[in-house]
Amino acid sequence: MNVQSPPVALKPNDYASDQEVRWCPGCGDYAIVKAVQKALSNMGADPKNTVFVSGIGCAARFPYYMATYGFHTIHGRAPAVATGVKLANPDLDVWVIGGDGDMLSIGGNHTLHVLRRNIDVQVLLFNNEIYGLTKGQYSPTSKVGTRSPSTPAGSVDSPVSACVFALGCNARFVARSVDTNLKVLPGLMQEAKENTGASFVEILQNCIVYNDGVYSSFTDKANIADGQVVCEHGKPLLFGKENEKGLRMTPGKMELEVVTIGENGVTEADILIHDETNRPLALMLAGMQPPNFPVAMGVIFRDPGPSYDAAVYDQIAEMTEKSPAIPINELMHKGKTWTVV
Amino acid sequence: MPTNLIGTMATQLKETDESGREILDSVVIRFAGDSGDGMQLTGTQFTQSTALMGNDLSTFPDFPAEIRAPVGTTYGVSAFQINFASHAIKTPGDAPDVLVAMNPAALKVHLKDLVPGGTLILNLGAFNARNIEKAGYKESPLEDNTLDSYRVIEIDISKMTLAAVEHIDVTQKEALRAKNLWTLGLMCWMYDRDRQPTIDWLNQRFGKLPLIAEANIAALNAGHAFGETAELPSEISTYVVPKAKVEPGIYRAVTGVETTCWGLLTGAQKAGLNIFFGSYPITPASPLLHSLSNLKAYGVVTFQAEDEISAVCSALGASYAGSLGITSSSGPGVALKSEALGLAVVTELPLIIVNFQRAGPSTGLPTKTEQSDLYQSVYGRNGDTPMPVIAASTASDCYDCAIEAVRLATKYMTPVMFLNEGFLANAAEPWKLPDTDDVEPFPVEFASETEGFHPYLRDEKTLARNWAIPGTEGLEHRIGGIEKDYDSGNISYDSDNHHKMTKVRAQKILGIADDIPEQEVVSGNNSGKMVVVGWGSTFGAIEQATRRCQEDGLDVSHIHIRYIWPLARNLGELLKGFDKILVPEMNNGQLVTLLRSEYLVPAESLAQITGQPFKVSDLEREIRSRMED
Ligand SMILES: Cc1ncc(C[n+]2csc(CCOP(=O)(O)OP(=O)(O)O)c2C)c(N)n1
Numbered sequence: 001m002n003v004q005s006p007p008v009a010l011k012p013n014d015y016a017s018d019q020e021v022r023w024c025p026g027c028g029d030y031a032i033v034k035a036v037q038k039a040l041s042n043m044g045a046d047p048k049n050t051v052f053v054s055g056i057g058c059a060a061r062f063p064y065y066m067a068t069y070g071f072h073t074i075h076g077r078a079p080a081v082a083t084g085v086k087l088a089n090p091d092l093d094v095w096v097i098g099g100d101g102d103m104l105s106i107g108g109n110h111t112l113h114v115l116r117r118n119i120d121v122q123v124l125l126f127n128n129e130i131y132g133l134t135k136g137q138y139s140p141t142s143k144v145g146t147r148s149p150s151t152p153a154g155s156v157d158s159p160v161s162a163c164v165f166a167l168g169c170n171a172r173f174v175a176r177s178v179d180t181n182l183k184v185l186p187g188l189m190q191e192a193k194e195n196t197g198a199s200f201v202e203i204l205q206n207c208i209v210y211n212d213g214v215y216s217s218f219t220d221k222a223n224i225a226d227g228q229v230v231c232e233h234g235k236p237l238l239f240g241k242e243n244e245k246g247l248r249m250t251p252g253k254m255e256l257e258v259v260t261i262g263e264n265g266v267t268e269a270d271i272l273i274h275d276e277t278n279r280p281l282a283l284m285l286a287g288m289q290p291p292n293f294p295v296a297m298g299v300i301f302r303d304p305g306p307s308y309d310a311a312v313y314d315q316i317a318e319m320t321e322k323s324p325a326i327p328i329n330e331l332m333h334k335g336k337t338w339t340v341v
Numbered sequence: 342m343p344t345n346l347i348g349t350m351a352t353q354l355k356e357t358d359e360s361g362r363e364i365l366d367s368v369v370i371r372f373a374g375d376s377g378d379g380m381q382l383t384g385t386q387f388t389q390s391t392a393l394m395g396n397d398l399s400t401f402p403d404f405p406a407e408i409r410a411p412v413g414t415t416y417g418v419s420a421f422q423i424n425f426a427s428h429a430i431k432t433p434g435d436a437p438d439v440l441v442a443m444n445p446a447a448l449k450v451h452l453k454d455l456v457p458g459g460t461l462i463l464n465l466g467a468f469n470a471r472n473i474e475k476a477g478y479k480e481s482p483l484e485d486n487t488l489d490s491y492r493v494i495e496i497d498i499s500k501m502t503l504a505a506v507e508h509i510d511v512t513q514k515e516a517l518r519a520k521n522l523w524t525l526g527l528m529c530w531m532y533d534r535d536r537q538p539t540i541d542w543l544n545q546r547f548g549k550l551p552l553i554a555e556a557n558i559a560a561l562n563a564g565h566a567f568g569e570t571a572e573l574p575s576e577i578s579t580y581v582v583p584k585a586k587v588e589p590g591i592y593r594a595v596t597g598v599e600t601t602c603w604g605l606l607t608g609a610q611k612a613g614l615n616i617f618f619g620s621y622p623i624t625p626a627s628p629l630l631h632s633l634s635n636l637k638a639y640g641v642v643t644f645q646a647e648d649e650i651s652a653v654c655s656a657l658g659a660s661y662a663g664s665l666g667i668t669s670s671s672g673p674g675v676a677l678k679s680e681a682l683g684l685a686v687v688t689e690l691p692l693i694i695v696n697f698q699r700a701g702p703s704t705g706l707p708t709k710t711e712q713s714d715l716y717q718s719v720y721g722r723n724g725d726t727p728m729p730v731i732a733a734s735t736a737s738d739c740y741d742c743a744i745e746a747v748r749l750a751t752k753y754m755t756p757v758m759f760l761n762e763g764f765l766a767n768a769a770e771p772w773k774l775p776d777t778d779d780v781e782p783f784p785v786e787f788a789s790e791t792e793g794f795h796p797y798l799r800d801e802k803t804l805a806r807n808w809a810i811p812g813t814e815g816l817e818h819r820i821g822g823i824e825k826d827y828d829s830g831n832i833s834y835d836s837d838n839h840h841k842m843t844k845v846r847a848q849k850i851l852g853i854a855d856d857i858p859e860q861e862v863v864s865g866n867n868s869g870k871m872v873v874v875g876w877g878s879t880f881g882a883i884e885q886a887t888r889r890c891q892e893d894g895l896d897v898s899h900i901h902i903r904y905i906w907p908l909a910r911n912l913g914e915l916l917k918g919f920d921k922i923l924v925p926e927m928n929n930g931q932l933v934t935l936l937r938s939e940y941l942v943p944a945e946s947l948a949q950i951t952g953q954p955f956k957v958s959d960l961e962r963e964i965r966s967r968m969e970d
């Protein structure tokens with residue numbers, strides 16, 4: 001299939017399907033769908049070559065709202081279905097959509113492998129730290145103590161960090177953002193798309209019904225400056241209202257600490273410069289938790305490598321050149337045969 | 342003539358050929374030894390030579406689940422049986438005429454099957470006190486009367502092998518490993534088989550280890566020479582089994598895995614699609630993954646998934662994108678796939694699931710054969726989730742079934758369950774090579790018309806929905822597991838619509854009955870006293886058993902069902918023409934339940950759940966006794 005640019009540039013709205021959106025009013029998913037439509041428009045994506053594959057959950061309803069190809073599959077299996085789509089036709093631009101339960105609980109295994117294999121797809125994980133669609137049970141990303149219908153006295157198991165998980169899976173592109181950050185999200189999607197191989201983007205999403213405000217300690221307007229640090233390759237990891245705070249390695253230890261420039265003899269030169277190709281650093285940044293640390297946003301890790309789908313087709317080409325296909329009749333006659341007259 | 346009389350006559354009238362070899366109609370040989378003794382290899386090589394001699398043959402490899410069970414134990418015994426004949430045969434044979442036992446454990450496990458008066462070849466070298474005890478014998482079976490009713494040939498094969506390779510620079514361990522080839526050499530002498538195919542194979546296999554190849558070839562030749570020169574007991578003679586009279590053509594020996602692989606490839610070519618094969622290793626299905634992985638030049642993409650669920654889901658994703666998605670597994674793996682099969686049914690995408698059945702439930706007996714996934718195939722999913730199910734009867738039939746599975750999947754936009762069996766996967770038989778040109782092409786046409794398009798637009802006749810693949814301008818659409826509106830393909834929670842869609846999905850699959858052959862009787866009359874109804878790999882044993890009864894004047898017919906779902910249009914009427922319906926199955930009675938529920942007929946079950954194929958004699962006895970009931 002040939003990828004052709006559409007003749008006229010499509011506006012974000014042209015990527016919206018005619019289907020009525022069925023998320024709760026005020027759900028963070030609305031903002032994400034808008035951001036993706038904007039990103040596609042910015043990139044001039046061709047709807048006929050764009051496929052959204054999702055699992056099950058509120059987040060996973062996403063494909064129905066896009067005027068592209070879409071496959072709403074079964075709970076947790078979107079990465080596996082997407083793998084087949086991409087391997088069948090590598091020219092397609094494939095996006096995988098799912099929630100925290102979808103991709104880290106029932107489908108954790110597939111998320112691991114789509115990332116490890118580095119299949120050229122974008123994986124967007126809408127993390128609301130809750131099971132939305134099944135009415136509010138805690139999820140594998142819920143903080144200890146989360147009260148929910150299934151944990152009335154608070155959850156007692158420790159959560160997983162989506163980005164730390166992705167890094168542990170050897171993902172080569174790991175980024176994080178917030179649903180409402182419309183300024184940044186489309187650009188981040190574009191970077192994810194432009195990265196060859198599996199691109200993992202965690203989008204912190206507010207579930208207004210079952211987990212409202214889980215992220216407000218660092219996403220509310222007043223808290224953003226002190227609660228988030230934006231990772232930009234080659235730039236110092238500064239944050240705070242005046243960019244007065246920063247991250248540095250604790251001298252003599254393999255450990256991050258928050259410092260204030262001008263205090264205790266700290267100068268800007270002491271602040272860590274973000275190196276997006278450094279996986280151990282990325283692991284430390286991705287794992288930072290409020291309130292003691294800001295939450296890392298932006299491209300936390302990027303170190304592109306050959307994609308699985310490309311390697312598969314390279315091998316097919318190589319093998320075909322070495323021993324081209326012969327008619328099946330001849331193939332079946334290869335080896336030891338005998339003739340009966 | 343009663344069968345026992347034929348038997349006696351055969352032993353009395355010894356015919357010989359010009360070189361003095363006794364001419365036999367058919368022989369059953371079983372090679373048995375420790376898992377590490379190379380019995381499967383010995384059997385496979387003997388099979389190759391036998392096939393090239395022009396005999397009809399059927400084999401039954403029977404090996405333990407453990408790769409290397411503790412040496413000398415009964416549960417570590419691996420066996421390979423071959424039945425070859427100068428006439429057409431259909432089963433690997435009920436009981437061996439010749440048993441090769443490489444150690445006491447092999448003797449312990451298999452002696453009970455050897456026909457009275459049968460030939461027993463023992464490797465004396467392995468009959469030491471420790472091995473005898475490990476096998477569970479209190480006393481050496483060589484010294485009491487255990488072996489009295491057999492013709493016993495005791496040879497210290499281990500010692501002979503060591504002597505044969507003495508001049509070659511290999512370790513003692515490597516030398517001893519060649520004892521299976523020594524044995525093969527002896528059997529080649531006894532049955533006049535050509536050693537050259539084995540020599541060629543060894544040279545190729547051990548191309549990088551020429552000394553190992555040399556040692557094995559030396560052992561092979563020494564075993565043969567031993568037969569020619571040694572003073573063997575007088576009643577042991579050499580034999581010849583003349584070529585079988587079969588249809589002219591070019592033949593090769595094949596297993597069900599090979600034919601399945603070529604059938605899928607042929608089918609895909611006839612449909613004009615590339616194969617995407619997603620699979621996760623499991624006995625006995627893995628060999629299909631291995632075979633297809635070698636067909637990259639045919640555009641075949643093979644994907645070893647992280648689990649069974651990913652295997653089927655990736656295949657379904659590939660079908661969505663316009664490939665022919667195929668997945669394979671065995672019962673436990675198919676169980677894991679069942680949710681995704683529901684998705685395939687509701688999204689109405691072509692998909693083929695090859696189930697190499699093995700003994701269940703759960704892990705069951707992983708290396709033993711069974712036909713116990715019929716319920717799982719026909720009924721085993723949530724919701725009303727119909728799909729066609731076809732079952733292969735022989736290794737040759739796997740080729741045709743595979744093509745048929747592709748045809749049905751693409752023509753009706755549906756997943757198709759292709760029931761294979763561990764027994765068919767491993768067993769070898771001669772196959773008259775088909776000509777792919779004899780298969781009518783059935784090219785797939787993807788949707789391209791934008792006018793009036795929606796993803797669930799159906800063909801009026803087949804009820805198949807149109808297949809629009811990503812990359813097609815103007816046909817962008819969304820599908821998924823939520824019920825779809827009949828008229829637009831959009832999601833719909835409407836109750837009447839769900840009723841209608843469920844009916845349409847069922848009707849589409851039932852309609853396939855108009856597109857498959859009417860049920861025929863394999864042998865016997867179209868109505869009468871009794872019909873024996875079978876499916877899958879029991880075909881040969883049932884046919885032989887019913888034939889014997891027919892030759893004896895009994896009014897019994899044989900029906901073999903290939904299309905398990907939907908069943909052939911006329912099957913119900915046909916069954917109702919018989920007073921008795923007997924359904925032998927290697928399960929606890931599954932097809933029998935299906936037939937009873939579909940046709941309200943008093944079908945009776947004949948269940949054998951031993952992990953072993955039916956014996957013709959057992960079936961025959963059972964048919965006779967049930968006829969008298
Ligand atoms: C096999 C299976 N098990 C359970 C469910 C029920 N289920 C649907 S969505 C869901 C969790 C959704 O949570 P998440 O993935 O975080 O998505 P969200 O709704 O929060 O966006 C569950 C448990 C299902 N649909 N399928």
Ligand code: SF4
Nearest residue numbers: 024027058132207208
């Ligand atoms: S339940 Fe929560 S996640 Fe689901 S749609 Fe409503 S607000 Fe959004």
Ligand SMILES: [Mg+2]
Nearest residue numbers: 099100128130
């Ligand atoms: Mg969630």
